[in-house]
Amino acid sequence: MPATTKPYHHGNLRAALVDAGAELARVNGPDGVVLREVARRTGVSHNAAYRHFADRDELLSEIASLASTQLEQAMQRRLDGVRETDPARRARAQLRETGRAYVEFALSEPGLFAVAFCPTETDDPTSMADAGPYLLLGQVLDELVEAGAISPAGREGADVACWAAVHGLSVLLLDGPLRGLPPADREAVLDKLLVTIEQGLTGSMG
Amino acid sequence: MPATTKPYHHGNLRAALVDAGAELARVNGPDGVVLREVARRTGVSHNAAYRHFADRDELLSEIASLASTQLEQAMQRRLDGVRETDPARRARAQLRETGRAYVEFALSEPGLFAVAFCPTETDDPTSMADAGPYLLLGQVLDELVEAGAISPAGREGADVACWAAVHGLSVLLLDGPLRGLPPADREAVLDKLLVTIEQGLTGSMG
DNA sequence: ACATCAATGTACCCACTGTCAACATCTCCG
DNA sequence: CGGAGATGTTGACAGTGGGTACATTGATGT
DSSP states (O other): OOSOOOOSSSSSHHHHHHHHHHHHHHHHOGGGOOHHHHHHHTTSOGGGGGGTOSSHHHHHHHHHHHHHHHHHHHHHHHHHTOOOOSHHHHHHHHHHHHHHHHHHHHHHOHHHHHHHHSOOSSSOHHHHHTSTHHHHHHHHHHHHHHTTSSOHHHHTTHHHHHHHHHHHHHHHHHTSTTTTOOHHHHHHHHHHHHHHHHHHHHTTOO | OOOSOOOSSSSOHHHHHHHHHHHHHHHHOGGGOOHHHHHHHTTSOGGGGGGTOSSHHHHHHHHHHHHHHHHHHHHHHHHHTOOOOSHHHHHHHHHHHHHHHHHHHHHHOHHHHHHHHSOOSSSOHHHHHTSTHHHHHHHHHHHHHHTTSSOHHHHTTHHHHHHHHHHHHHHHHHTSTTTTOOHHHHHHHHHHHHHHHHHHHHTTOO
8 A cells, every 4th residue: 555655653754864865965964874874864774674675776766866856947037037028039048048057056056966867776877868857958948949059950869968968067177177167267257158158059050 | 028128127017017917908998907807917926016106096006097198199190191282171080089089999999098088196187187188189179270270269278178078978878878888870970079179169250 | 469562772793994913925126 | 245125915993884694673554
């Protein structure tokens, strides 16, 4: 009987573990999610966790999808802030905002961002490619096509190109050789990247 | 067989350790670089390694710079393969080849690529930003400016934009949601990305 | 009331890092 | 030559973290 996973002893432990794990992830990234520490914080012995998760990987995977959702929400918030009405300009602005939100989230929540993309055995690649942030980006690109800023042919692969660009910048700024870049420079570089991508995709069009 | 310089105890052990470590890194990535295993493979007791490296991190850092060099060489090899003579076309081709070499290296040597960019305590960010692959890219972009394909103003931040794009694609294909993408799709996506970046940078120019 | 099973706890094993101490070699220099 | 100093060895140990075996507690259904 599925029913409502009733709290037997603790009061739904699974959610509590994910919660504590997410907090650890926020502060210390993927490696900070230590099963024993998660259990400790939840006031439970480390073995209790194994009743709810096959292994650490499964817990991490759950936290990852939670983080992914938060990223998506951050992007959505910024999309909702776009006031432009002219279709083409609006779609372009949305593309930039999407990218900006992505990098912004990575920088403001480095731990969660890292967890969202740390590879786990439990999740399969394909399922993630058609969920959350990726879909949002896809919608924005579709609007660009509708607005005539991108040709249908040019739409092909545009999603991955955009994604790669902002993801790459995030990673370089976070763990890569570009970490420690002054905020002002980060801003400039982000602008340049967004402009370049927009220009690259819409180049030959109006 | 070796018969070469066999100085006193082992012959320069430091280099041998880095070598063995690099091999482990190639196969199993950063986590595969286990100090004791490295020592074992070098035919040396685990404690000997600590005579040459303060800790595992320092060894890893050394392997990282080695990996970085290999990446640079892979890029250089592809650059040398460009036969185009017209300055502008040549510079553009070089830009594409640089990017292609980057992603290609990441896919063919995932372990080394991961090690090259795994953050260690010992290396400082700034020193890496002005070394190896980055400089190579800078030269290519300078040639684009000289050839008139990019305005001097447009050159600003172009290096980071290019880098972010190819790095992001590499990461997404390697550990990210795009892992498992069929080779043919990878190729298509890479082409799209390179074209987009080139178009984005040279957009308004001849 | 009692069997059952989910939920939890105690006590392990294993792998890896990092230390320490004592000892064995090899190189070089006075 | 003989000692200083760097290099390598052996073996042990503490700490951390993942994972498992087995026993125990407690809610539930009949």
